[in-house]
Amino acid sequence: MGLLSVIVFLPLFLGIVILALPKKTEKSFKYISIAVSLLQLILATYAYFHFNAEAAGVNQINTYQWVEKADWIRLNAGNFGTLQIDYFIGVDGFSIALVWLTALVMLIASLSSWEITKNQKGYYALLLLLNTATVGVFCxxxxxxxxxxxxxxxxxxxxLIGMWGGPRREYAAIKFFLYTLIGSVxxxxxxxxxxxxxxxxETGNHTFNMVYMMDQANYQADSIFSLVANAQIFGVPARMLAFIVVFIAFAIKVPVFPFHTWLPDAHVEAPTPISIVLAGILLKVGGYGIIRIAYSIFPEVAVSMSFWVGLLGVISILYGAMVALAQTDLKRLIAYSSVSHMGFVLLGLASLTPEGISGAMMQMISHGFLSVMMFFAVGVIYSRVHDRYIYNFRGLASHMPKLTFFVTIAFFASLGLPGFSAxxxxxxxxxxxxxxxxxxxxxxxxxxxGGALGxxxxxxxxxxxxxxxxxxxLRLKEESWYKALTDINVREILTFTPLAVLALLLGLMPSLVFDVINSSVNQFITMFR
Incomplete structure (x- = not known):
């Protein structure tokens, strides 16, 4: 088993271990989750800093590293040949950065799960399963x-939303599930x-290999998705229709206007750790899917649709920001800010320039940990007084100076202050x-x-x-809040600190990201020339 397989399946294995442990040991579950996530982050950091960025831009073979490939499913399909599905994983500059981000966000989610007291065995098992699934997508x-x-x-x-969420958790969970399922079907x-x-x-069989799908030389000349076939579905070129379907499926995840309406409900009802995962990782799955599948497999359609992709990006930027201005619930405000910030990812992709693609990737990584900081701050306040209504609070800087320090960093970094990653x-x-x-x-x-106005x-x-x-x-709604709103403790400081350091470090040394993704970006751009 290679390094990537360990990173992917380690959380799943420990999740099964948690399920096997007796209920009387449930106090240890959160420590197991933290330990697994920390080890995963260490392994992901090793893979990140040992990724050969120079070799990644040489050719298609060297683009993907830490590659593991093995036969998974082989089924004789008669006249259709052999059904060939491989266990095939690897990373390039795009995915290795997101694997590392996932490991970090999952560690933060584990650290922020301290308030979960109901059915801890089920909660941590599901959280670790989610960890495996997300890292697997990027690999x-x-x-x-x-x-x-x-x-x-x-x-x-x-x-996780439907069982551990807020009062309208069932509605939010079903809405999220249906939105995503419709797109993916x-x-x-x-x-x-x-x-x-x-x-x-190599085998002459049909294949699900994405690397082969990116090369038109591997398409049958008369196939529905071959450039020379001119196939149409409902009067629309098959490749264009396929691009639109795939783009919408991932746009729901980003989320892009007008497919964003599940996000505020899911964020508001989800417990803090799951809001952290939604904002920090799930939205990036959408952006990554657009890059890896929609753009890489259908590059000529991506070129022809660039204007519309860019337009959706600008609308998302402005719409998300204006709706955020009208919010009175702090969590909902941050949710709409994510719609706005992820709009920059679409705008950068639509430009199909090295600067735009690099900026889109940096935005995904930066928004990953900055949104985590903001949602964790909301969780700190909510866990103490169970209220998020903005007008019920004032003057918290004098009452909670440590929290204010980290919130100020998160807000100023998110608005794009020079010196920070955003x-x-x-x-x-x-x-x-x-x-x-x-x-x-x-x-x-x-x-x-339009983006600058955003x-x-x-x-x-x-x-x-x-x-x-x-x-x-200082003014709080309830007299009891003065005692309840204690400043952040050591665990919460340890959770905030690496995120704040990253916001500053990537603002001052963006080469930590750009050096890794640069070759992959340049090779990606060649698909559209």
């Missing part, structure tokens, strides 16, 4: 295996079509969007202007919230 290079991990994420999230049809279109040059991400995204019109003509410059709106709702809740004279 899978067989599209069938990718789909298995992708669907596997639904099960633990449904129960149609994506399954595209996966089947791709399978019958692509031939493994500034680098948004600047590179806007440079790519502004440059696109003159370099490739894919998106107009006014989209970059940054101003982001500063407005974040600074306004900071001023309303944390500064001014």
């Amino acid at each position: 899978a290079l067989d599209i069938f295996l990718f789909y298995v991990f992708y669907e596997l994420m639904l099960l633990p999230l449904y129960f 149609f994506m399954l049809l595209v996966i089947a079509g791709l399978y019958f279109s692509v031939i493994d040059p 500034f680098i991400a948004e600047v590179f995204t806007l440079i790519g969007a502004f440059k696109s019109e003159s370099v490739n003509g894919f998106i107009p410059r006014w989209m970059a202007v 940054i101003l709106l982001g500063a407005a709702y974040l600074l306004w919230t900071l001023q309303r809740m944390f500064f001014g004279s």
Whole structure:
């Protein structure tokens, strides 16, 4: 078993161990979860810093590293040949960064699960299953295996929201489940079509190998998804229809306007650790899926649809920011801010420039840990007084100075203050969007202007919230809150600190990310020329 397999399946193995342990040992479950996540983070860090970024850009073979491949399913399908599904995993610059982010966010989710007291065995087993499924999505290079991990994420999230969430948890869980399932069911049809279109040059069988799917030389000339076949479905070119179906499936996860409506409900009702996972990882699965499948397998359609992808990005940026301005629930405000911030990912991808793609990746990573910081801060306040209504708080800086320190870092980093990671991400995204019109003509410059306006709106709702809740004279809704709202403890400080350090470190040394992803970005760009 290779390093990636250990990173993927270690949480699953310990989740099974937790299920096997007697209920009287449940106090140890949270420590097991933390230990597993910490070990996973150590292994992911080793893989990240030993990733050969220079070799990754040489050719398609060296792009993916830490590769493991083995026969998984072989079934004689008669006239259709042999059904070939492989256990095929590996990482490039895009996925290794997201594997590391996943390991970090899962550790933070475990540390923030201290308040979970109901059915701890089921909770931690599901959390560790979710960990395996998410890391598996970022490592899978067989599209069938990718789909298995992708669907596997639904099960633990449904129960984690539906059983440990707020008053409307069943509604939020069902809405999330249905939104994601509808998109992925149609994506399954595209996966089947791709399978019958692509031939493994080594075995001569049809294959689910995503690397082969990215190379038009491996398509049968008369297949539905071959560029030379000119196949149509309902009068629409088959490849364009497939791109749209796959894009919508992942756009729901991002989430992109108008497919975003599940997100605020899921965030508001989910317990704090699951909100952390939703914002920190799940949204990145959507962005990664667009890069790895929609753009890489259908590059010529991505070029023709660039304007519309960029437009959806700008609408998401502005819509998410304006709706966030109107919120009175702190958790819902941060949820809509995620819609806005993830819009920059689409804008960067639509530009199809090295700067834009690099900015989109940095935005995914930066938003990953900054959103975790903000949702954890909400969880700290809510765990003490069970209230998130912004106008019920004022002057918390004098009452909870340590929490205020970390919240201030999270808010200023998120609004794009120079010196923090989001500034680098948004600047590179806007440079790519502004440059696109003159370099490739894919998106107009006014989209970059729209993105810049979104940054101003982001500063407005974040600074306004900071001023309303944390500064001014101390005023709390209930007299009992003065004693209940104790400042953060050692565990909470240890949870906040690495996230704050990362926000500053990647703002001052963005090369820690750019050096790893640069070769993969440059090779990715060659698909569209």
